[in-house]
Amino acid sequence: MLQLLTRDVTFGLPSPRYWAIGCAYLAAYVALDWLSFVDPLSAFGITPWNPTTGVSIALVLAFGRAFIPWLFLAPLLADGVLRQFPLPLDAEIAVVTAIGGTYSAAAWLLTRPENGFSPALQSRRDLIWLLGTAAVAAAVAATGGVFLLSSMSIVSFDQIPQGVLGWWVGDMIGITVMTPFLLFLLSGRSIFPKVPELILPFLAMIGALFVIFGSATSNPSQLFYLLFLPVIWIAVRFGLEAVTGALAVTQVLLIAAIQIAGPSTIGITALQTLMLVLALTGLIVGELVSEQRNTQRELWLHREALGRASRVGTLGALAAAIAHEINQPLTAIGNYARVGRRALKQEAVDQASVIRTTEQIIEQVDRAAAVIRWLRDFIGAGSSRLEVVSVPDLIRRPESVCRADLEEHGIRLDTAVTRDLPDVKVDRLQIEQVIGNIVKNASEAITGAGCTNGRIEIEAAHDGRAFIVISITDNGPGFEPVLLERPISPFTTTKADGMGLGLSLSRSIIQSHGGKMTLGGNRNGACVSFTLPTAEKAPPGITT
Numbered sequence: 001m002l003q004l005l006t007r008d009v010t011f012g013l014p015s016p017r018y019w020a021i022g023c024a025y026l027a028a029y030v031a032l033d034w035l036s037f038v039d040p041l042s043a044f045g046i047t048p049w050n051p052t053t054g055v056s057i058a059l060v061l062a063f064g065r066a067f068i069p070w071l072f073l074a075p076l077l078a079d080g081v082l083r084q085f086p087l088p089l090d091a092e093i094a095v096v097t098a099i100g101g102t103y104s105a106a107a108w109l110l111t112r113p114e115n116g117f118s119p120a121l122q123s124r125r126d127l128i129w130l131l132g133t134a135a136v137a138a139a140v141a142a143t144g145g146v147f148l149l150s151s152m153s154i155v156s157f158d159q160i161p162q163g164v165l166g167w168w169v170g171d172m173i174g175i176t177v178m179t180p181f182l183l184f185l186l187s188g189r190s191i192f193p194k195v196p197e198l199i200l201p202f203l204a205m206i207g208a209l210f211v212i213f214g215s216a217t218s219n220p221s222q223l224f225y226l227l228f229l230p231v232i233w234i235a236v237r238f239g240l241e242a243v244t245g246a247l248a249v250t251q252v253l254l255i256a257a258i259q260i261a262g263p264s265t266i267g268i269t270a271l272q273t274l275m276l277v278l279a280l281t282g283l284i285v286g287e288l289v290s291e292q293r294n295t296q297r298e299l300w301l302h303r304e305a306l307g308r309a310s311r312v313g314t315l316g317a318l319a320a321a322i323a324h325e326i327n328q329p330l331t332a333i334g335n336y337a338r339v340g341r342r343a344l345k346q347e348a349v350d351q352a353s354v355i356r357t358t359e360q361i362i363e364q365v366d367r368a369a370a371v372i373r374w375l376r377d378f379i380g381a382g383s384s385r386l387e388v389v390s391v392p393d394l395i396r397r398p399e400s401v402c403r404a405d406l407e408e409h410g411i412r413l414d415t416a417v418t419r420d421l422p423d424v425k426v427d428r429l430q431i432e433q434v435i436g437n438i439v440k441n442a443s444e445a446i447t448g449a450g451c452t453n454g455r456i457e458i459e460a461a462h463d464g465r466a467f468i469v470i471s472i473t474d475n476g477p478g479f480e481p482v483l484l485e486r487p488i489s490p491f492t493t494t495k496a497d498g499m500g501l502g503l504s505l506s507r508s509i510i511q512s513h514g515g516k517m518t519l520g521g522n523r524n525g526a527c528v529s530f531t532l533p534t535a536e537k538a539p540p541g542i543t544t
């Protein structure tokens with residue numbers, strides 16, 4: 001997403017999209033601050049539930065560091081709009097700078113590429129990074145904030161321990177409940193599966209809240225453990241995404257129940273501490289369940305791949321690869337031949353158009369022959385023929401070959417090539433083959449999922465250093481998560497008639513040119529991108 005954002009930035013000015021996201025964040029921040037302003041300690045309002053902190057961290061993780069300045073603006077705006085600046089202006093600015101600075105540092109740390117943290121939260125490591133950083137940042141913000149307020153005599157000396165604990169719990173629970181939930185929502189992942197069974201744990205949750213708050217004699221903290229049942233149920237049955245949704249619902253219902261029961265009689269911080277334990281337990285169980293599911297799915301794919309590979313054998317692998325690579329020109333030949341027949345059947349035969357079609361058929365036949373030659377060289381560890389090609393030229397041929405097929409399926413193909421890109425030094429046929437493969441996969445994914453308004457976009461840009469980045473994005477169902485997490489391996493396919501060779505062959509080709517291929521995207525579409533060194537940077541020869 002960061003990439004999308006920077007691409008939108010023109011002439012050094014942030015794009016309209018940047019301002020729209022920033023303003024939406026400010027509106028959400030103020031609204032959530034208003035909703036969560038329960039049981040405040042001191043005029044400044046140390047509250048035991050701060051979902052706003054979670055939203056701030058999610059903003060930077062999802063959209064990039066360019067949004068860090070907004071983390072300072074939002075608390076200032078909320079204090080002005082909702083509480084008419086309860087502190088003197090210099091105190092207000094000191095506290096907001098301390099909080100904004102702490103969480104900006106936390107978000108900056110999490111987004112450092114060296115840390116390898118992924119906002120997709122696909123592994124235990126990512127979750128531990130997020131929660132660990134949140135715990136430390138909340139401790140720094142709470143201690144710093146309360147001591148600042150105390151030095152200004154806004155919080156009395158004996159309120160310090162209560163203030164620090166309340167603040168820490170409030171911020172920590174805000175991040176634990178809101179950040180993973182928002183990250184999943186913003187990345188287009190669905191939170192709850194559409195299954196009737198899900199109604200049962202939610203009914204159990206409402207029942208548990210009635211029992212916890214219903215009995216006037218008992219302290220709600222004593223029966224709080226009842227809420228573990230529905231949350232763990234959802235975590236075990238439906239995994240991490242669903243448990244983040246369940247925790248958000250639990251938190252909102254809990255705060256509503258506290259408000260209805262009367263906040264003065266109940267220790268909200270104590271309940272929120274229990275809620276924090278519940279949230280941490282739920283997230284960890286959800287993560288373990290999701291990880292186990294992905295591992296099972298991956299194992300299944302590997303077993304299938306292994307079976308297919310052993311059936312195919314060494315000689316068969318060559319045949320399979322040839323069949324796969326040759327399929328593309330054959331499809332194009334079929335399409336052109338049909339166009340030619342249609343033209344010949346017409347009363348007034350348009351000779352020029354028939355000649356053009358025939359020439360295109362000849363070109364494809366030559367291409368098929370060249371593919372076989374190349375495959376023999378490629379698999380037989382031969383070397384490739386390099387030439388200096390302009391990027392638009394490199395994209396044009398596979399684009400025109402695929403277009404007829406795509407139009408037949410109602411899929412739109414767009415290209416966006418940055419102007420004045422440096423040339424690349426490549427084996428033209430190989431790279432055209434890679435682009436053709438990826439576009440064909442995208443088209444199959446779109447038609448396979450029955451998507452209407454299918455769209456594929458080929459983009460080419462300079463990475464600012466010595467590489468050209470070519471990305472092919474579609475609006476199909478996206479890669480299965482297990483395919484995204486692991487390196488591309490041959491014979492891995494989800495298609496009944498697939499061979500699972502296209503991506504791995506393409507990756508070998510790109511690597512042999514000194515580039516890198518990466519898979520990305522989400523449930524709203526897949527993105528395959530690869531890099532090619534510019535002509536000045538290209539390796540002297542290609543070895544396979």
Ligand code: ADP
Pocket residue numbers: 441442443445474476477478479480483492493494495497498499500501502503504526
């Ligand atoms: P094959 O097309 O024979 O299955 P590939 O190596 O080309 O082999 O692709 C491997 C798998 O990657 C496919 O089975 C499919 O699940 C997935 N895949 C490839 N491209 C896309 C895409 N654009 N959208 C969704 N999934 C894709």
